[in-house]
Amino acid sequence: MTVILDGKKLRDKILEELKTRLEKYTLKPTLVVILVGDNPASRIYVNNKKKTAENLGINSIVINYPSDVSEQVLLDKINELNTDKNVTAILVQLPLPEHIDKFRVINAISPKKDVDGFTPENSGRLFTGEAPYVYPCTPKGIIRLLEEYNIPLEGRHAVIVGRSNIVGKPLAQMLLNRNATVTICHSHTQNLPEITKTADILVSAVGGKIIGINMIKSNCVVIDVGIFKDENGKTRGDVDFASIAPLTSYITPVPGGVGPMTIAMLMSNTVELFEKNL
Numbered sequence: 319m320t321v322i323l324d325g326k327k328l329r330d331k332i333l334e335e336l337k338t339r340l341e342k343y344t345l346k347p348t349l350v351v352i353l354v355g356d357n358p359a360s361r362i363y364v365n366n367k368k369k370t371a372e373n374l375g376i377n378s379i380v381i382n383y384p385s386d387v388s389e390q391v392l393l394d395k396i397n398e399l400n401t402d403k404n405v406t407a408i409l410v411q412l413p414l415p416e417h418i419d420k421f422r423v424i425n426a427i428s429p430k431k432d433v434d435g436f437t438p439e440n441s442g443r444l445f446t447g448e449a450p451y452v453y454p455c456t457p458k459g460i461i462r463l464l465e466e467y468n469i470p471l472e473g474r475h476a477v478i479v480g481r482s483n484i485v486g487k488p489l490a491q492m493l494l495n496r497n498a499t500v501t502i503c504h505s506h507t508q509n510l511p512e513i514t515k516t517a518d519i520l521v522s523a524v525g526g527k528i529i530g531i532n533m534i535k536s537n538c539v540v541i542d543v544g545i546f547k548d549e550n551g552k553t554r555g556d557v558d559f560a561s562i563a564p565l566t567s568y569i570t571p572v573p574g575g576v577g578p579m580t581i582a583m584l585m586s587n588t589v590e591l592f593e594k595n596l
């Protein structure tokens with residue numbers, strides 16, 4: 319029988335735990351989000367983050383710059399936030415406009431306030447095995463969801479479709495650290511279905527209809543990270559859920575799977591950085 323991995327239920331449980339954890343402190347974490355431009359999707363994500371943080375008693379500040387802001391203005395602001403004792407977590411909402419070098423901007427964030435875990439120090443630590451200050455939110459949320467349902471990872475073949483710095487690559491490392499055997503696929507991969515069919519755990523992080531019924535092995539675990547609007551304006555994931563779900567042992571829905579876990583892990587990272595800074 320297929321089990322639906324319920325990201326919303328687990329998110330609510332985690333947020334409740336974080337709220338209780340924060341109640342014992344007089345000081346509160348302060349999360350600063352830098353948003354550049356007026357991309358509607360980014361605005362929705364940032365508003366959700368702010369609302370969720372405030373519900374937990376986290377101070378949440380959004381600094382919104384126009385899309386033509388200079389890179390130097392962002393770097394100066396990040397330097398100021400790095401030295402501000404009241405600020406415990408900094409997030410730069412991606413994507414940034416093309417005239418800004420996102421690597422320079424992310425690299426400017428102090429690793430101890432890097433709530434996304436994207437700075438070279440934190441990603442370097444992840445890859446060398448030294449614990450980063452925090453782990454990137456989406457991969458961390460996926461691992462947390464798999465653990466909640468006691469899905470074993472050791473020795474299993476995990477296939478990840480998508481190699482972004484925010485999902486595919488860090489997730490591969492986190493699975494490797496848990497002794498899974500990991501294969502990463504991308505847009506140049508040949509014979510994708512032949513590879514995905516060997517997956518005990520299949521993770522898709524592409525952002526398009528990519529995983530069909532001919533691409534999975536019976537009883538595998540399917541994690542759908544993708545989220546996009548289809549031709550009818552409906553929110554959907556990479557996986558053809560209706561046809562594939564009955565063949566799987568566990569599967570995440572879209573929406574309601576990985577998305578809620580990502581925001582829960584952002585809050586968890588905010589609390590962790592705050593506690594490390596006390």
Ligand code: NAP
Binds near residue numbers: 481484506528545580
């Ligand atoms: P991204 O930077 O957009 O990269 C997409 C990846 O998919 C790339 O590695 C690309 O390969 C690969 N790809 C594209 N077409 C492919 C194909 N036909 N076959 C195999 N691989 C293909 O990725 P992202 O930022 O990780 O986002 C991926 C999706 O996840 C998006 O829908 C995004 O909205 C969603 N997302 C959701 C959450 C959440 O919390 N639910 C969080 C983050 C992202 P190349 O590297 O070769 O170009």
